[in-house]
Amino acid sequence: MTLWESLAVLAAGIFAGGINVVVGSGTLVTFPVLLAVGYPPIVANVSNTLGLVPGSITGAIGYRTELAGQRPRLLRLGLASLLGGVLGAVLLLTLPAEAFEGIVPVLIVVALVLVVLQPRLSRALAARRTDDAKPHGGALVWVGVFLTGVYGGYFGAAQGIILLGLMGILLAEPLQRLNAVKNVLAALVNAVSGVIFILVADVAWLPVVLIAVGSTLGGFLGAKVGRKLSPAILRGVIVVVGLAAIAKIVLG
Template sequence: MDAFSLSHWIILFLAAAGAGAVNAIAGGGTLISFPTLTALGLPAVTANVTNTVALTPGYLGATLAQARDLAGQARRVWLLVPVGALGGLLGGLLLLWTSERLFRNLAPYLILLASGLLAAQPRVRAWVAGRRRDAAAPRHPAWVAAPIFAAAIYGGYFGAGLSVIILAVLGVTLDDDLTRLNALKQAIAFAVNVAAALFFVFSGRVVWPVALVMAAGAIAGGVIGGRVAGQIAPALLRRLVVTIGLSVGLYYLVV
């Protein structure tokens, strides 16, 4: 940390701002911020922990913006948000139990997985939006608890692409329109990130100067992203982030 120059701090702020803006518009900001941290020399586990803590405040705005679409979903929220939080805690615990060498080896595959999920996001949303009601499909929220818990474990462990997984699970297990399912997805993903971040806060693995600078950048980026969202094509931005993610993942596999 002492070796960080002013240019390094500027890079961290800009990377977090970019991640915050991308999350507000298209999702996948972790694919920008996490590789930046490792490129600047942070160990992979420490980078992931610090990144989670830094980016979590940026999710609050998106969750509040969709809160009104949670009306009438109280039973789902009271069941699935705690399930998501518990899964996020378990994922965070698994991350801290993972050795640096193992996580470094897993990182390329996690990045490539997240890139693939982000690339599939439009199709997942279109499928959920167009899915016909199936009389044989489970309607009670309890049916969705187990797959949401599994998704939340992944979210606490790494997190990029979590929203795509949650939306797909909700689309399979619940009969509702996309707007309401998207709001529920946002609430669950927020719970996962908050639970993991709170756990990491007390883990002793957060690099606080980095986290604070990045948190400021992520909040600023989220505000900017929210304001320009209507002027930037999410599909174009998504393709850019996917390209970055694939490039970084493949690079990590080679080096």
């Protein structure tokens, strides 16, 4: 990569780290940038996943106050995320590259729809919250988190929004506390799939390092100031970048 390309990847990592903590869908920023600087889709996805791990951890630490009293929930749902992340990573590495290139545009479209609909989703979640929801979630929550982990290990864009939608409907907790859980679960998925990628996949280490540094800073900033920022501009940027990614994959 050139100097300017490296700076673009670093900036994308910062932006993605902050978005992941506040909204989710940071992959829709970093993944297209890696494609734009010339990395093949699978290498870009693997390297992106590894690079975002430190930012996920930073975001989870930043939400430690909201995590208080949620250890049983984290242990239960964390196992689902770990198992799902392993399966998703294995699917990424075993399915033909052509399958990934065909599936990713669809995944990005779905993720973009979720990003656009997030304000309406949040209002619906608040309206549907009831006092009789199970405190740690039943089998439906566990299976949903597992399937989201599979998706996250395979690609990952908007897994945070999916997790918030699932837990917000089925768990009686304020969204900020659920957002804290979401950050931990996303960190687990990225970490376990990242370990698998290191062992058996082709990794572009320069972008991994650049995204890791950027996402660490972005995760810290997102946890500090995320509640004060309107996500409208972030969603707009994500949509634009996501559409550019679809165009690049489809049109080559």
